[in-house]
Amino acid sequence: MxxxxxxxxxxxxxxxxxxxxxxxxxxxxxxxxxxxxxxxxxxxxxxxxGIEFKGGAVLTTPKTDVSVSQVQEEAEKASGHDAIVQELGSGGMRIQLSGLDTDAAADVKKDLADALGVQEKDINADLVGPSxxxxxxxxxxxxxxxxxxxxxxxxxxxxxxxxxxxxxxxxxxxxxxxxxxxxxxxxxxxxxxxxxxxxxxxxxxxxxxxxxxxxxxxxxxxxxxxxxxxxxxxxxxxxxxxxxxxxxxxxxxxxxxxxxxxxxxxxxxxxxxxxxxxxxxxxxxxxxxxxxxxxxxxxxxxxxxxxMKALKKRVLAKRAAAAAKGERADEATAGGPQDARDVSDGDAEAAVVGQRRQTTPPGGGRGRGKRR
CATH class of the missing domain: 1.20.1640.10 (Multidrug efflux transporter AcrB transmembrane domain)
Incomplete structure (x- = not known):
């Protein structure tokens, strides 16, 4: 394991x-x-x-050698709006423009095709209305x-x-x-x-x-x-x-x-x-x-x-009683009493996180139950 x-x-x-x-x-x-x-x-x-909530257009271009900053500049110049440009894994560009209607998107698409040196038909345009x-x-x-x-x-x-x-x-x-x-x-x-x-x-x-x-x-x-x-x-x-x-x-x-x-x-x-x-x-x-x-x-x-409050009192009382018995044994063997106040409610809760294995008594319990 x-x-x-x-x-x-x-x-x-x-x-x-x-x-x-x-x-x-x-x-x-x-x-x-x-x-x-x-x-x-x-x-x-x-x-x-995103434009899905504000409305606008998403233009996707084919692979181009133009940088992201240049594409953003051209898109903002053509549309008159702020553009968000992201380079795709295929080498193309994803351009988001908010506030564009159908006619304005068509003009932007044409201007971008000329600026990027690609065919206008190769630029995909998706329009989303604010409603x-x-x-x-x-x-x-x-x-x-x-x-x-x-x-x-x-x-x-x-x-x-x-x-x-x-x-x-x-x-x-x-x-x-x-x-x-x-x-x-x-x-x-x-x-x-x-x-x-x-x-x-x-x-x-x-x-x-x-x-x-x-x-x-x-x-x-x-x-x-x-x-x-x-x-x-x-x-x-x-x-x-x-x-x-x-x-x-x-x-x-x-x-x-x-x-x-x-x-x-x-x-x-x-x-x-x-x-x-x-x-x-x-x-x-x-x-x-x-x-x-x-x-x-x-x-x-x-x-x-x-x-649950009553249960907690019973549990803590039982532990206090068990601790008191242990203290009397310590007093008899060691010659000095221990302070019962050492066992507080918080200590009792923090002390019991999981089960604890009990140690085997000396002799391993052998001979228990035998009759002479």
């Missing part, structure tokens, strides 16, 4: 673990800081909306709202309302971070971006549901025992699915990284940039929120329940 597989098995069995829930305030602080940065970027720089872009934006918001509503209803039925609320907050967290990155880097927002956003929402939800399912199974009849608090069971659920979450995220990020850095960066494919950036950022944010945000939020909400 590989080291990662061995670690995954030990995490699943509860033999080792990391206290994600106990350090939840750190993760909340990191998420709040990132979210505020994203919101500030949106407020200051805004989104670079069509507005319809696309409205449908995207409608689809997002319906998706969120159905997600909350499903999770509330399949699990409970606390998990539905935590999953909704995690999804909003992922969308905000992804959109904020678009504002920071200045990438265009196109229908491809919308497709990528909806895709990452499904992936983030899948990763969250995996942890929630483990938590639901682990917390069944939790009030009938006095060994673990709800937060500790939640932490064990995160650890038991941690390697699985890492594996699925890495496997998903590798092809997306290929699309972003090779397809978009080297080959210059514009549509690949639009989809791959939203996927890359969203997948990473979704994996983070499933582990560090969604489940700790559920634990916070659940610990406010009177039954």
């Amino acid at each position: 590989s080291r990662l597989g061995s670690l995954g098995h030990r995490l699943y069995q509860g033999e080792v673990g990391y206290d994600f829930v106990g350090k939840r305030k750190i993760w909340y602080g990191v998420s709040i800081l990132i979210t505020i940065t994203a919101i500030v970027a949106l407020a200051v720089q805004g989104l670079n909306m 069509w872009g507005e319809q696309i934006a409205n449908k995207a918001w409608t689809g997002l709202g319906i998706f969120m509503f159905l997600v909350v209803i499903y999770l509330a039925i399949a699990f409970e309302w606390r998990m539905a609320l935590a999953a909704l907050i995690a999804l909003i967290h992922d969308i905000t971070i992804t959109v904020g990155v678009y504002a920071l880097v200045g990438f265009e927002v196109t229908p491809g971006t919308v497709i990528g956003l909806l895709t990452i929402l499904g992936y983030s939800l899948y990763d969250t549901v995996v942890v929630f399912d483990s938590l639901k199974e682990g917390s069944k009849d939790i009030t009938k025992q006095t060994r673990w608090t709800y937060s500790e069971v939640a932490n064990r659920s995160i650890n038991s699915t941690l390697v699985r979450s890492i594996n699925t995220t890495v496997v998903a990020l590798l092809p997306v990284a290929g699309l972003l850095f090779i397809g978009g960066g080297v080959l210059g494919a514009g549509m690949l940039n639009d989809i791959s950036l939203s996927l890359f950022v969203g997948l990473a944010a979704g994996a983070y929120s499933s582990i560090f945000i969604a489940t700790p939020l559920v634990a916070d909400l659940k610990e406010r329940d009177p039954q």
